[in-house]
Amino acid sequence: MNVIIDKLRDYPIAVVGALVFIVCVAVVFVRGDVVPELSVQETELIARLRTINDNVIDSKDLEQDAESLLSYVASIDERLFNRNERSINTAFFYSYEDKLDIIISNVSQLTDEDPALIKGGPNELSLHSGIVYEIRVDGTFQEILEFMYEIQQADALMRIANFEVYASTAVGAAPGTLSAKLHVVVLAEKN
Amino acid sequence: MSRQRDIQPYWRPDFKIQSTLPDIKIVRTDFTINAIAIALMLIAIFTLLQSEYRAYTLHRSIANMEQNIEDTEENNDQSLKESERFRQSAQSVVELQNFFRAPFTAHELLAELTQLKPTGLIFSRVMLSDEIIKQKGTDQTEAQAQMSYEINITGDARGLKVLTEFKAALQASPSLKPDGFEVFVDESMQQRNAKTGITPFRISISLTPAASTSPSKGGEE
Numbered sequence: 001m002n003v004i005i006d007k008l009r010d011y012p013i014a015v016v017g018a019l020v021f022i023v024c025v026a027v028v029f030v031r032g033d034v035v036p037e038l039s040v041q042e043t044e045l046i047a048r049l050r051t052i053n054d055n056v057i058d059s060k061d062l063e064q065d066a067e068s069l070l071s072y073v074a075s076i077d078e079r080l081f082n083r084n085e086r087s088i089n090t091a092f093f094y095s096y097e098d099k100l101d102i103i104i105s106n107v108s109q110l111t112d113e114d115p116a117l118i119k120g121g122p123n124e125l126s127l128h129s130g131i132v133y134e135i136r137v138d139g140t141f142q143e144i145l146e147f148m149y150e151i152q153q154a155d156a157l158m159r160i161a162n163f164e165v166y167a168s169t170a171v172g173a174a175p176g177t178l179s180a181k182l183h184v185v186v187l188a189e190k191n
Numbered sequence: 192m193s194r195q196r197d198i199q200p201y202w203r204p205d206f207k208i209q210s211t212l213p214d215i216k217i218v219r220t221d222f223t224i225n226a227i228a229i230a231l232m233l234i235a236i237f238t239l240l241q242s243e244y245r246a247y248t249l250h251r252s253i254a255n256m257e258q259n260i261e262d263t264e265e266n267n268d269q270s271l272k273e274s275e276r277f278r279q280s281a282q283s284v285v286e287l288q289n290f291f292r293a294p295f296t297a298h299e300l301l302a303e304l305t306q307l308k309p310t311g312l313i314f315s316r317v318m319l320s321d322e323i324i325k326q327k328g329t330d331q332t333e334a335q336a337q338m339s340y341e342i343n344i345t346g347d348a349r350g351l352k353v354l355t356e357f358k359a360a361l362q363a364s365p366s367l368k369p370d371g372f373e374v375f376v377d378e379s380m381q382q383r384n385a386k387t388g389i390t391p392f393r394i395s396i397s398l399t400p401a402a403s404t405s406p407s408k409g410g411e412e
Contacts, residue, residue: 011221017228024235028242035242038249045256052260052267059270066273069280076283115323122323122336123289127282130290141305148298157290160297166316182297187290 079157081188083131089186092156093135102139102147105179109133114161114185129191132161133184138168144180157187294340294369294398303367304344307360311353314346326400340372342396347389354378354392361396372398 008015081089086109093107110132116123117130137147148160161183168177295303297319304317320341325334348354361367361376368374374396381391 011224011228013225014221014228017225017232020232021228021235024232024239028235028239031242031246034246035249038246038253042249042253042256045253045260049256049259052263055267055270055274056263059273062270062273062277066277066280069277069284073280073283076287116321116338117290120336122338123292125286125290127286128290145298145301148301152296152298157287159291159293161293162318162320163297163301164316164318165301185290187287 076157076187077189079155079187080128081131081156081186083129083188083191089131089133093133093184096147096150100139100143100147100150102137102143104135104137106136107133116161117185125187127190129188130185131188133186135180135182135184137180137182138170138173138177139180140176141165141178144178148180148182151182151184158184161185293338294372295366299366300342303364304342307357307364309353309356309360311349312346312357313348314344316343316345318343324399326402337400339400340398342367342398344394344396346392348380348392349389351380351390354380354390354394358394361394367396367398369398371401373401374398 089109090107094104096102097104112132114130114132115121117125137144139147144165148163151158151160163180163182165178165180168179170177170179300319301317304314308314320343322339322341323336324339326337348357358376358378362374376394376396378392378394380393383390
């Protein structure tokens with residue numbers, strides 16, 4: 001032991017150097033996890049900051065756009081049919097008799113919804129629903145075409161999903177009179 | 192030469208105490224040991240300082256970013272609320288688009304068919320019907336419900352030539368070739384009336400969704 005101590009005494013600088021080395025290695029070892037942890041934290045914060053910055057860029061004029069969109073939505077909501085107001089809804093279609101020179105022989109609100117608009121359908125609606133009306137109209141080709149056009153252009157949101165136009169078979173119908181059976185789908189409030 | 196090889200060295204005891212003799216190596220041992228020790232110490236100190244400096248800069252960077260996030264958090268929350276409000280409103284508009292999604296409007300289709308009809312052809316019935324079909328995309332994704340349409344026209348033709356003309360006109364009409372649909376026109380005829388020369392006919396126009404890869408949905412939140 002004395003021999004070793006004597007030897008160490010011969011190299012005081014080397015001994016001090018070795019001690020410092022050991023202390024430094026110990027400190028590096030003990031604090032070894034600090035830098036990786038901080039790096040991970042930094043990466044997370046960078047990602048979060050980037051998201052926030054992207055949000056800031058994306059939200060430019062967002063408030064005005066949202067207001068503008070809300071006014072559109074309000075406009076849509078104003079035009080929706082109410083499924084329970086059957087008489088009002090039916091009267092809406094009959095009102096075309098006054099506007100156009102056609103005879104609407106029947107308007108019936110079908111109980112089944114348009115399968116395309118229900119859950120799982122290709123045009124599924126979640127905020128609204130669709131009411132299907134079967135409308136039977138008699139008139140000349142021009143009159144029926146005009147009626148179909150007016151339906152499409154109506155303030156209420158509706159479209160003709162399918163139709164059948166044929167030569168009228170009604171007794172006493174004037175030559176050239178056509179009959180049409182239209183399935184009109186109307187955008188309505190959610191049930 | 193042979194005389195020199197015969198001479199024997201004079202042997203004598205060596206009384207030198209090695210440890211007391213001065214170090215006469217070119218590079219002295221204590222210098223080498225000290226140099227190695229100092230080099231190791233310097234490397235260790237450098238590594239430690241580098242690691243500590245990195246930790247210090249990371250601390251500062253993190254503190255700055257946290258401050259930035261804190262400053263913008265309120266605005267960001269507000270933006271997210273606006274974005275959510277926008278998204279909900281947009282859903283209504285998207286539904287409106289879905290509601291009106293169709294390859295053509297009924298009155299335009301009827302008008303188009305009438306315009307294409309050649310003289311000598313009389314329509315007795317025109318019908319548009321739709322159907323939901325399940326069709327897989329080319330990438331074999333789950334079958335999605337899609338709309339297909341069928342237009343049926345029945346009537347009388349004065350001669351088969353006009354019927355052929357009409358069929359060709361239907362096939363050439365851009366209005367009857369909407370994007371995303373495959374169109375198939377088929378005709379069938381009944382026996383010609385020998386007295387009037389009129390042939391009852393039926394033309395079917397099928398519009399089925401064209402097979403395509405599923406569109407990507409949505410974006411990042």
